[in-house]
Amino acid sequence: MIESRLPYEISLSPNTAAAPCARLVLKDRLREWGLTELLEDAGTVTGELVANAARLGQVFTVRLIPEDGALLVEVVDSSPDEPQIRDAFGDADAEGGRGLLIVAALAAGWGVRREGRRKVVWARVAP
Template identity: 50%
Template sequence: EAAFVTELVVSELVTNAIRYGAPPMQLRLIRDRTLICEVSDGSSTSPHLRRAHAFDEGGRGLLLVAQLTHRWGSRQTGRGKTIWAEQLLAQD
């Protein structure tokens, strides 16, 4: 299940960066006690969580990320922004 969640989170964040962001874009995965997925792009526009209507084709990506991860957020950088999501990992 963790691999599925990771694939979905990466897909949603990268899709949002392509659709709403600007070049350059970068994906970074950081694994320690948790798994952090970061997607950076050249746009300074902050993401916002919204509820899509039943027949909307989009608008559910960040809502899915928020529901599937421990926490998520964004930060401004000197070259745009980074959106990140943190997953808890099963303890071995």
């Protein structure tokens, strides 16, 4: 069915259920699109990007876009601040700072772009 390959978008509230909710939606979409081989890496990448957006304390949007056997994950928020990779692996007590390093390791590419006043953090997950 052609419609099943259309991009999917969901708005989420900034709370502790956001990342698990996004991963559940992701799992359903990947099954529908026949891309279940991406589930593990895409789940981790999506969870990290969503957790970053949820920390901003405002509603944000997750877009899942299937493309040529890969998946583009976009998280859209209204914060002007761009995410920065921090090296927290040397600090065992750090509670954060590893997410974008994990995204960079698992994704075929990632980055940030502007859509008007909104920021889009994206990652492409490929087999």
